[in-house]
Amino acid sequence: MNNIKTKIMKNWKFLTILAILGGLIVMSFKPIDKKVIVIDAGHGGMDSGAQYNNFAEKQIVLNISEQIKKLNKNSDLEIILLRPDDKAISLTDRAAKINAINPDLVLSLHLNKSTNVDSSGIEAFVSEKNTFYDKSKNLAESFLNKLNFKELQNNGVKTKDLHILRTSNCPAILLEIGYLSNTNDRNFITSTLGQKEIAEKILNAIKD
Ligand SMILES: [Zn+2]
Known part of the structure; x- marks a missing residue:
């Protein structure tokens, strides 16, 4: 027993x-293997960014960011919105938040504006002073190729010493998604369908 x-x-x-x-x-x-991406919607609060009539850059990039997060059904991909509402955040605070999260990539979303109404298209910026410059540049190039909008011409990847790009301790890309000052670009980026397509294509580009 x-x-x-x-x-x-x-x-x-x-x-x-x-x-x-x-x-x-x-x-x-x-x-x-969970990937964390920070989406940084530019401007906010008193700072509207580029404006054209009733269209404000801060609102359009916020709409697109919200849609990217909502469309993401992939449990291996976490999307964090740095600016989830219409509040101002200083560039220093943005960089501090990004570095506290320590994501795989930060993607800053902006719209362009020029006194030349013929200026048009999408372009990406990376900083040579970012530790992950090479990775950022390669990612930005493949990004623009994947986005491939028929409404927005591809102006390529450029270097610029912007605060967010320089101070982020991770690969960092700033996208200027078309010109509010150009009629064709504006019609696309201010439309519901255009913003949906932009959000879907950005999500697909960051998934891989
Ligand atoms: Zn901007």
Whole structure:
């Protein structure tokens, strides 16, 4: 009788250890390949950014950011909105938040405006002073190729020493998604369908 009891106890101990080990293995597989992307909608609050009639850059880039987050159904991809509402955030605070999150990529969204109404198209900026300059540049190039809008010409990747790009301790890209001052660009980026397409294509580009 005592022998059977000891055998059962031993089996229980063995099974418990097995269950704990199994749990540890499952847990260690979960978060490793999760990608974290910060979307930084430019401007906000008193700072409207570029404006044309009733259209404000701050609102359009916020709409697009919200849609990117909403459209994301991939559990291995976490999208964090740096500016989730119409509030001003200083560039210093933005950089501090980005570095506290320590994402795989920060994508800053802006719209362009020029006194030359013929200026049009989408372009990406990266900073040579960012530690991840090479990675940022390669990502920005493949990004623009993947976005491939028929309404917005591809103006390529340029370098600019912008605060967010320079101070982020991760790959960082700033996208200027078309010109509010250009009629064709404006018609696309201010339309519901245009903004939906922009959000879908950006999400697809950051997924890979
Ligand atoms: Zn801007």
